[in-house]
Structures are given as C-alpha cells and as structure tokens.
Amino acid sequence: MPTVSYDSRALTIDGKRRLILSGSIHYSRCEPDEWAGLFKGLRDANCDTVETYVNWHLHEPVQGHYDFKGRLDLRRFLKEAADAGLYVILRVGPYICGEQNLGGIPSWVLSVEGMVIRTSNAPWQELSERWIRYLWDQVSDFSAGEGGPIIMVQVENEFANISESYGEEGVRYIAWCGELGKSLNCGVPLIMCLGGTPGVLETINAWRPHEHLEHHWKINPEQPAICTEHWSGWYNLWGFPRHLRPTAEFAYAALRFIAGGATGMNYFLWHGGNNIGRECMYLQTPDYDFDAPIDHWNRKTQKYHHLAAMHATLREVESVMLDAPRPSIPRAGETSPVFKYGEGANEVTFLCNDHPTEATTRNYDGISYALPPLSVIVLRGGQLLFATHELPSLVAKPKFESIHSAFNWEFAEDAVPSDWPKYAQSSISVTTPEQQLPHTLDQTDYCWYETTLEVSPDEAGKRELVLTRAADFIHVFVDGILCQSGPLPLVEERGNPQSDHFKVSMPLDLRSGRRHIAILCTALGLIKGDWMLGKCNMIEERKGLWGPVLWNSRTLSGSWQIQAGLLGERLGLPQGANPMGGWKPVAQMNALHKTVRWFRTEFAHCSKNNTPIALTLTGMSKGFAWLNGQPLTRFWLLDAATAKTPEIFLNWIVDDSRPGPTQHQYRIPSWMLRQHNELILVDELGGTPEQVCIEEVS
Secondary structure (H helix, E strand, C coil): CCCEEECCCCEEECCEEECEEEEEECHHHCCHHHHHHHHHHHHHCCCCEEEEECCHHHHCCECCECCCCHHHCHHHHHHHHHHCCCEEEEEEECCCCCCEHHHHCCHHHHHCCCCCCCCCCHHHHHHHHHHHHHHHHHHHHHEHHHCCCEEEEEECCCHHHCHHHCHHHHHHHHHHHHHHHHHCCCCCCEEEECCCCCCCEEEEEECCHHHHHHHHHHHCCCCCCEEEEEECCCCCECCCCCEECCHHHHHHHHHHHHHCCCCEEEEEEEECCECCECCECCCECCECCCCCCECCCCCECHHHHHHHHHHHHHHHHHHHHHHCCCCCCCCCCCCCCEEEECCHHHCEEEEEECCCCCCEEEEECCEEEEECCCEEEEEECCEEEEECCCCCCCCCCCCEEEEECCCCCEEEECCCHHHCCHHHCCCEEECCCCCCHHHHCCCCCEEEEEEEEEECCCCCEEEEEEECCEECEEEEEECCEEEEEECCCCCCCCCCCCCHHHCEEEEEEECCEEEEEEEEEECCCCCCCHHHHCCCCHHHCCCEECCCEEECCEECCCCEEEEECCHHHHHCHHHCCCCCCCCEEHHHCCCCCCCCEEEEEEEECCCCCCCCEEEECCCCCEEEEEECCEEEEEEECCECCCCCCCHHHHHCCEECCCCCECCCEEEECHHHCCCEEEEEEEECCCCCCCCCEEEEEC
C-alpha cells in the first residue's frame, strides 16, 4: 500500500516526490457512462489526478435518508478513476461551495433549532460530523492507505472568506474540522484551502496562484505549494454575459505557478458538466461549463490541447525540477523573472513576462526570445520546449442537429390559489407576509401570497406597490391577471436580508373597488456563502416575502394567505396527472391572457448516436422543465445584456459578446430518456413552445 506524505517541495508517494497535475470532474454533474471517457481525456493530457467535491445536499436530501445511486455512485467514480490510473483528491466538506445550494449543505439544515452554519455551534457540528463519518465509512477502502486512489482528503473549504465574521468561534471551528479529519484516520494528508489549521496542508485557490506563493511559504514554510482551484473561466448567471478565460493567459498562470516552485496544480474545472433540477445556487444557470478544457457537451477545446502539450513538457522535465530546491521569490516589481532548475545539458529554464500589457525581449545563451504580456517559455539545454502564447488551432464550435421539432403541444392554465379546488389548498393565514422556505421546505421554487385591497375612487389609478422585503423574482397578479414582474437586473451579492437591498417597488394601475392581490414569488436557488447576504450567516437565507407590503404608501393590512407551490405541482402534472378539465390543444390558447401556463408533449427517443442531447427552449420565457416525471432544469430566456459583470472579474475573464439569452439550450442526461418520453414545461411570462426542439450535439 502506498505511503502518501509531503515535504517542503512536493507531495510524496512512497517517498518519491510527485508533480501533481489534476483536473476537477464533479461526478454529480456528468453521466456515469461518461466517467471513463473523461478520465481517459485526463490521462491523455498527461494528468495523473482527478479532483471532485462530495455533495452532502445530494447524498442526504432528506435527513437520515442517503442516496449513492446513479450519478451519485461515488464508489463507482472512485473505482473507475483507479482503473484509469488516476489518483483522487476528495473534497468532502461538509461545506464545499461549488456553486451549489448552501454550498452543498442540505436545505433541511435551515430548519434545525439553534443552528448557526460553519462556526463553533453544537447543532451544526453534530450534524456535519455525523455526515462526514458516514461518508468516510462508504469510501474509506479507496484511500491510498488501503491501496486505493485517494491521495488527499479536504475538510471544509475556503473558510478564510468568512472567518473574520466569526472571530474566536471561527478559529475553534476550523481547528475542530482539522481534528475531525484526523480522527477519520484517512491514511493520507488532510488539506484545507484558503484557510487552514495546524497539522493540515493548506492549499491555494486563485486566478494567478503564483501571486500567493510568497504568503503561502511565509506561513507554511514546511509545506509544498499546491493549487486546488485554478479557475479555467467562471460560472454563468442569468442575465449576465457568459464568462470566458483566454487560453494563453490561463496557461501562463498555470505554468508561472509551477515555474515559481509549486508542485501541484488542479484545474477548476477540467470538465464542468451540468446541474440537474434545482441543485445550483442562487441566480446560476444550469450549465456549469466554466469555459473548461472539456466543455459541457464533452468536447475537447483549444484549452484542452494547449494544456496537454504543456503537461507533456512538464513531464519531460519533472524529475529535474523536483530534485532541485524551490527557487527564490522574485523581488517586488520584477516583471521578467527567470527560474532555473538543474544544470548543464539538463538545465530547465523558465523565462517569464509578468507584465499585464507590455511585451518584452529576453536574451538567453545568445538567443533572443520575444515574450508577449503574461507569457512563459520553457527551455531545456537551450532548446525551446513550450511557449504559453503559441496556441494550437481553435476547435470548431459544436453543431446542433434537430431530431424533434414538430411536437404536438397541449396546454393548461394555472390559477391563483383562491381559485383552486378546496382539496388542493393547504394555505396558512398570517397578518404580515413571512418568508417562504418554512412553507416550501425548498421542495418547490414557487410560493403564493394573497390578500384583498379596497381601492377608493380617489386612490384609483397608477400608484406604487412596495414589497419591503422580497426575493427572488416576483409576479404580481390583480384579479387573476399578471400585471407586473421583477426586479431586474438581479445580482449575486444582495446584502443583509433585513436591509433595503431586498426592497422591491413596482408601478401598479388599480381600478377602484375590491381588488384581489396575488403575489407569486419564485426562488432561483439558495445562496452559497455568507457574503451573498452581506456577511450574515447562511441560516438567514430568505425567499418570498418577509415584511409589510405597501400600496399608495399604506400597508396592506389584514389577512394574508401563504400557499406553497403551483396548482399544477399540487395536482401532479409533472408526474403524469391531468389538469382540471384536461389538456387542451395549444391552438386554443389565448395568448393575450397573461397567466402561468403548463405545456405538455410526447416524443420518441430516436437518436442512435452516443452524443449529447439538448433541449432548446427558443420561444419560452421563464419557468421549469420536467422529463418523465423527473425535475430537469430551471430555464430563463433572459438576455445576456441585462446585467454587467463586476469590473474585478474582468481582470481575468472576458465577456462573451454573442447576443441572445445567457442560456437557451439545456442538456438532457441520457439516463433520464426513455423510448417514449413526456416533457412538461411551466412558463411564467407568456412564452410559447412552438419553436422548442430537441437536438443532437456533435
């Protein structure tokens, strides 16, 4: 059984230093039948390791009930990684971030009495310890200490992002995490990133990880430098441009880190994959492409081929580098550092240009080398082996071929809860609206709030409706008719839930008399970290309404009815039930009547190619899709120019300039398809399905 340890230079396996080249592949975001091919792609690119998060919220969706089947079959994932000759970095949490709901923490945690998440809090520690111990019991035989592929185990994740909010309680918590990890007797090094505790290997997450080397070795002089997240791009949010990272700059940042003495690099992500159902965090689109080397259609990109060539060079010079001591940190202001390893004919030299905008020329052994901004070249014995700025050809864009488009669509209209049949109602009465999560239990995105309003003749006309506290996207119905929706743009970090950051104002034109007001609140996923709530603990997450509602500056007082879900959900339409009155042909639909609508169609699965399948939702607006009774995806055909990327991110990524929605094609996992399929869509904003199609991607 191999012994895994580390010294100040590198991770060691059976006493031999190793250059770890790894890629993130999240088993829950791709299909089990694809794992072997993705692992082969890693090996073909000269990587030796795969990294993955473990999703507590998916494995324990209901407290005490665990799921390790299908795409959650972690043991199969680990076995196939080992069969492919790969090591594994297993990041077990309990908090993982990963752009998942609550950073991978089950939503039922929110209802636990006395809970404070990710600090020295007894309910939190009890539940998270129970989960970690249960998980390790499932996979402990895959540890390298037992002859398996796992060479590092991460507990917690990026705690430094929130540590200042918790003071000594946070220090105690992160130390407790370290002790919990040690008590598992994993037989391999424990790691933490962006925050650590004594006895645990601290790693780096960064856009340009070489900029963190000096600090890392100052506080961890006896540890190697390993990057657990070198971001290949960035995730996409509804209404924002898609986020891309240029190939040459990405390769520069990776190679510059290793040139400066680092010996572990994990690309986050290598293959981004796709989120299913309601799993992804607030505002995030279902695709998790991340501009990764292998895109979420499983295609090898230019980035993949460039990194594969770079890795081949690093494997060629690996032994020379690892036998040498780590180099000195360049002096402050130096933009053209040179790093040397070995000597004579085997001397390996990295010539670097760290300047972001200016090119430079370096003379080395009588030869002049041109270095564009942010670039590295590798020489061995005076021979040029690799240059980050010399790119392979671009890979052709994917082709989408329609295999289903002439659908026979049927429709049904939803209704405000006051018009539901009594047997479908389960509303509660309150005097002031309260947030929806205790009512929906995060099992649906939708929650209704209803009341009545007496409008006097002198009040009639255009006034302002003010929702003093509201999230995420709101629809206002007056007498059953959709009148307003908003707000836009939505932003990722919204502030304290008790602040006016959650105040929503909408113009509303009301006739005099008794008006029925129904407000449909739609959640767009849960936050992933405290900073998204102005540094409040995640236990303060809110959806729906949780404060007074004003019209014409007066409070809508009296009784409010809160009803979780849509009528169609209550009746079981996604699972094959019929609506009241049955489904009707779309041709009979009154497009001018604004309301929530359900659409249904059937299709045969006729694709005979082993290629990804896309659901293209052109013509729809915002809503949710189910396939064969399974939750498939949220959708929103919101234009990508609705919001702007924060300037800080534009230091490393570029915005995709293509017009249109942030996402309009949604991957269908093959395990969800049958020979005969039923597709159900619910649309909130007047979309129609005539242009919807199913396409093969090649």
